[in-house]
Amino acid sequence: MEDRSQTRRDFMKMMSMGAMAALSLGSLSCTRAQVEAFLQKHFREMTEAEKKEAIRRLEETYFRKYGKKFHISTQPADTAVLWGYGLDLSRCIGCRRCVYACVKENNQSRSNPQLQWIRVVRLKDGSLINLENTEHYYNPEKVPEPGFQYMPVQCQHCENPPCVRVCPVHATWKEPDGIVVVDYNWCIGCRYCMAACPYKGRVFNWGQPNIPPEELNTEVHYLGNRPRMKNVVEKCTFCIQRVRNGRYPACVEACPTGARKFGNLLDPDSEIRYIIENKRVFRLKEDLNTEPKFYYFFSA
Amino acid sequence: MKIVPLVLFAIIAFGVPVFAAHNNEYPVSTPPLTEGIFPCSNCHAGMDVNAKKRELKDEHANIKLHHAENDRWCLDCHNPADRDKLKLANGDKIPFTESYLLCGQCHGNIYRDWKVGIHGKRIGYFKGGQRVYFLCVNCHNPHDPKFKSLKPEPPPTKPERKNGR
Ligand code: SF4
Ligand code: SF4
Numbered sequence: 092m093e094d095r096s097q098t099r100r101d102f103m104k105m106m107s108m109g110a111m112a113a114l115s116l117g118s119l120s121c122t123r124a125q126v127e128a129f130l131q132k133h134f135r136e137m138t139e140a141e142k143k144e145a146i147r148r149l150e151e152t153y154f155r156k157y158g159k160k161f162h163i164s165t166q167p168a169d170t171a172v173l174w175g176y177g178l179d180l181s182r183c184i185g186c187r188r189c190v191y192a193c194v195k196e197n198n199q200s201r202s203n204p205q206l207q208w209i210r211v212v213r214l215k216d217g218s219l220i221n222l223e224n225t226e227h228y229y230n231p232e233k234v235p236e237p238g239f240q241y242m243p244v245q246c247q248h249c250e251n252p253p254c255v256r257v258c259p260v261h262a263t264w265k266e267p268d269g270i271v272v273v274d275y276n277w278c279i280g281c282r283y284c285m286a287a288c289p290y291k292g293r294v295f296n297w298g299q300p301n302i303p304p305e306e307l308n309t310e311v312h313y314l315g316n317r318p319r320m321k322n323v324v325e326k327c328t329f330c331i332q333r334v335r336n337g338r339y340p341a342c343v344e345a346c347p348t349g350a351r352k353f354g355n356l357l358d359p360d361s362e363i364r365y366i367i368e369n370k371r372v373f374r375l376k377e378d379l380n381t382e383p384k385f386y387y388f389f390s391a
Numbered sequence: 392m393k394i395v396p397l398v399l400f401a402i403i404a405f406g407v408p409v410f411a412a413h414n415n416e417y418p419v420s421t422p423p424l425t426e427g428i429f430p431c432s433n434c435h436a437g438m439d440v441n442a443k444k445r446e447l448k449d450e451h452a453n454i455k456l457h458h459a460e461n462d463r464w465c466l467d468c469h470n471p472a473d474r475d476k477l478k479l480a481n482g483d484k485i486p487f488t489e490s491y492l493l494c495g496q497c498h499g500n501i502y503r504d505w506k507v508g509i510h511g512k513r514i515g516y517f518k519g520g521q522r523v524y525f526l527c528v529n530c531h532n533p534h535d536p537k538f539k540s541l542k543p544e545p546p547p548t549k550p551e552r553k554n555g556r
Contacts (some may be wrong), residue, residue, distance in 0.1 A: 179509075187544035205548050228549065233540040337518030348538065349512030349525070361517075362508040370509070390509055 124148050130252035133261065134274040134313065145276075146313065153318060161309045163317055166335045168268035175269075175363040175384045176331050176340075177352035177372075178243060180219075181391045184348055185211050185234045185241030192345030193245075196306055196330060197316035200300035208327040209245040209342060210291065216240055246271060246292035246327040247297070247375060247383030254293065256286035262323075269356075269384050270329050272314040289376050290383075293326045356384065405477070419524045422487040429487075431474035440471045457535040468493055468533070494527045 131137075131145050146163045153161045190209045193199070199206045212225040216238050224244070235241070248271050255263050255271065262277035263284055285293045299321050311317040313330035319325050329342035334353070343351040354361030363386070368370060371386040377383075434450070444464045447454060456463065470478040477485050477493050485492055495502030504510035505527070512525045531538065 103420045184538075184541065185543060187546075191544050202548070207547055210547070227545045230543065230546045232542065234543045237539060291442070337516045337520060339514060339517060343511075344514045346512065347541065349510065349530070352509065354517065362513075366509060381466045390504060 092311040124152055128152075128276060131276055132341055133277055135264070142263065142313075149313075149317065157304055157307055157318070159304070159307055159309050161311060161317070164310075164312045164332060164335075165314075168266045168270070169335070170267060171357060171382070173356040174334060175354060175356040175361075175367075175386065176248070176250070176329065177354075177363050177366045177386045177388055179348075179350040179352070179390045180240065180242060180387050181389045182348040182350035183211075183241045183243060183346075184350075185213060185229070185236075186347065187211050188345045188347055189243060189351065192341045193327070195306060196308055196333075196341035197319050197328075198300075198311070199325075200296065200298070200302060200319075201306075202301055204296060204298045204300070206294045206296065206300075206325065208292075208294065208325070209243050209336035211241055211243045214240050214242060225231055228243075242387070244292075244375070246288075246384075247290050247385040248327075248329060248380070250382035250384060251380060253287040253289070253379075253381060257287040259283060266314075266331075268335075270314075270331050270334075271326070272328055272331065273324060273326065274314065274322045275317075275319050275325070278323040282324060284324055289379055289381065291298070294381065295323050295324050296321055334370045417426075417491070417524050418521060419488055419491070419526050420529055422490060422526055424487065429475070435474040440466070442466055442471070453550055454534050457537070458533065488526075490533070491527055494533075 102375075123163050127148055128145075131148075132141060134142075134145075137145065142165050146165065149163055150161050153159065190207050190211060193209050194201065194207055197208065199208065210227045212222075212227045213229040213236075214222075214225050218224050219240065219242075229236075229239075248265075248269055250265075250269070252265055252271050255265055259281060260277060260279055262275075262279065263271065263273045265271050280295070282295055284297060285291075296319055300319055302318065307318070309314060310332060312335070315328040315331035330338075330342075333340055339353055340351075352362045352366060354363035356363055356367075358364065366388050367386060370390055372386045372388045374383045374386060403414050411424065442464070448539055454470050466478075468477055470476045473484060475486075477487060477490055479485060479493060491505060495505075505524075508524075511527070511530065513522055514525070515521050515523045527533070
């Protein structure tokens with residue numbers, strides 16, 4: 092693994108020297124910040140000082156671009172924590188409040204491209220084992236509809252994530268608290284991870300993201316909801332910027348039926364442990380051995 | 392003669408602290424009382440108590456009881472002597488912020504799940520700050536508790552066909 096990333100870095104270094112040379116010839120119009128961002132190290136290899144520098148540069152870039160002061164956190168994982176998510180299928184009514192709360196909290200592009208990290212699928216009653224008969228474009232006057240059930244799907248934060256294994260440049264990895272993250276500055280947009288994910292947990296920014304400036308969330312994490320650029324892959328991070336501060340994810344707070352639960356799998360008193368120990372729990376596509384940390388359950 | 396101080400001791404040592412603990416144990420959101428309606432004693436203090444089951448016409452006309460209405464009436468939950476409080480089946484007076492005790496009398500399983508955060512919703516901080524529990528009545532109208540259907544947020548836009556492809 093190390094060898095591969097070394098090769099990649101050497102390759103990038105060579106490329107960037109080329110870019111620098113081109114710059115000095117005046118044939119490329121890059122700003123200094125863009126060049127520095129391009130030369131920046133992998134997030135996990137940065138020293139504290141280098142992280143600070145990268146954050147300063149990013150905050151400057153965002154200020155220039157959006158006219159807003161961002162606060163970008165690099166808060167690391169707490170070692171006593173392994174995050175787990177619970178979703179009560181007997182309560183979800185398919186109202187998509189979670190989807191839009193997520194879009195807002197995490198600075199997703201609103202339209203063209205429209206990116207959403209949560210997809211709520213609708214299934215006929217009794218066809219939970221037949222996931223092929225699902226759809227997510229349903230649009231009735233009111234939910235829930237008689238005869239249907241709903242199942243929100245987002246990144247399952249696999250303990251054994253295939254998306255991480257296939258990334259050729261190690262731009263995505265699993266953090267010690269179990270959150271699967273992407274360093275957008277390192278992502279080359281090859282979309283191997285999207286192909287490898289059995290849950291459609293990732294989406295691709297195929298255009299310049301569109302966010303109304305007044306709706307930007309300026310409280311962000313480097314590995315989470317900071318504004319992304321064109322040509323990178325993004326996904327749910329369990330609201331890393333919130334949960335590492337002890338707050339519930341935005342979707343948990345937005346759900347009007349309280350179907351969404353969150354907690355620390357290592358804490359025997361947490362909500363998520365209670366669910367696993369006392370309710371009927373299942374995980375999606377368990378036969379693939381991806382070991383999701385997203386637990387669907389039935390409370391009633 | 393000996394019994395009285397013993398009982399008193401028991402109440403002080405066990406009863407009172409247990410009761411007081413409710414508030415801290417479950418920090419709840421504000422009960423969704425109609426604005427300007429509380430304290431109820433503003434109107435009810437001077438009124439005679441009318442325990443007869445009837446249609447409410449002058450005040451509270453919007454309340455239509457759809458909650459085991461054949462067996463129940465206002466004063467099963469609202470304390471007739473002190474309208475600013477609710478009343479448990481055993482006669483205990485409780486504030487509106489502890490209405491979950493009232494609901495829990497009949498809905499034991501759900502009350503058990505609510506206490507551990509499985510039924511209903513919690514918001515705020517689970518560490519390093521205030522965690523807030525939604526009261527049963529923040530989501531369920533106590534007089535008509537069935538969860539109401541909602542208009543869903545719009546579906547995602549379908550991928551466009553472009554350039555004749
Ligand atoms: S907000 Fe809650 S009830 Fe609505 S779709 Fe999402 S999980 Fe289901
Ligand atoms: S759900 Fe998909 S994107 Fe999320 S960790 Fe698993 S494989 Fe990766």
